[in-house]
């Protein structure tokens with residue numbers, strides 16, 4: 001049996017894989033089993049922050065894995081505490097809960113919001129959370145319920161109750177739900193990633209802030225995909241000039257090792273109490289050492305480079321033949337193509353560039369440190385693949 005056949009035989013059938021086995025990677029370049037080279041603009045869906053097998057990141061992991069690989073949360077470990085300090089200092093948040101994935105980080109955010117409301121009102125009268133249509137918040141039963149897309153609300157019912165869905169960029173639709181006096185929070189991605197790389201407008205976000213104040217609601221940002229430098233700021237809310245009460249992140253946080261984090265601001269910093277949450281692997285020292293190395297390298301210089309390269313991509317692609325438009329921010333971009341996105345993605349792969357889809361768009365999620373020459377080569381190939389016959 002070859003790998004493809006074995007995979008089909010033994011792996012649960014949840015993923016539609018590309019016909020490609022990646023056997024080795026170096027920075028923004030990957031190689032398949034035949035040694036064919038690819039420029040990777042997908043970073044494992046916004047995970048490999050500094051590309052494949054970055055040496056500084058590897059050294060941080062090697063040092064920690066040869067000291068202590070895991071202890072359980074019954075003990076103190078240095079990387080976990082230091083990472084929490086680093087994240088709080090860089091974001092203005094007060095406390096961190098570590099987990100393993102985006103869905104789990106969102107579950108925690110939801111628990112914090114509901115417990116905050118329970119502690120405040122002494123009952124469950126304000127347990128509802130407003131999320132946005134076209135959002136994506138994860139695959140657990142609760143985060144599927146939080147996801148504002150009907151296609152995710154089938155098959156696995158009953159889902160967790162207490163989510164209502166507003167239209168993105170339509171503040172009236174948020175206020176209509178907020179005014180019902182049964183909500184505790186509004187939860188949203190600032191750039192809807194799986195929904196097609198759709199940023200929220202500044203006006204809408206300003207409106208969310210006003211509504212949150214008016215109705216006493218918490219603001220929760222899902223920064224699972226947008227976080228850790230991806231949008232040209234350390235976290236996407238920094239592009240919009242506000243600080244949420246809670247935000248979740250995962251994906252790029254540890255640069256390719258599993259780590260989720262839920263950050264809590266002043267209002268909710270004491271909401272989680274002993275036994276109100278927990279995670280065996282959450283805050284694992286190796287993952288936290290990796291994340292410390294990643295976060296410490298996302299500085300102003302790097303973020304400015306991301307912005308500059310992003311502008312180049314947007315400008316170059318926007319005027320290209322076969323491109324209808326480019327959406328997104330920083331290194332989280334969606335290309336609206338005249339051809340079917342899947343056709344463009346396959347053509348790019350044939351020509352040695354890995355890109356993925358987001359709804360009907362071609363999605364680009366390059367490594368934050370992708371060199372100019374490699375980026376330019378990839379963009380030329382994308383332009384070529386978008387062209388009409």
Ligand SMILES: Cc1ncc(COP(=O)(O)O)c(C=O)c1O
Pocket residue numbers: 101102103104106136137138139189193194222223224225226250251
């Ligand atoms: C915005 C957002 N939230 C949550 C998730 C779920 O993250 P995970 O797959 O790590 O559970 C994703 C994954 O794509 C995401 O993009």
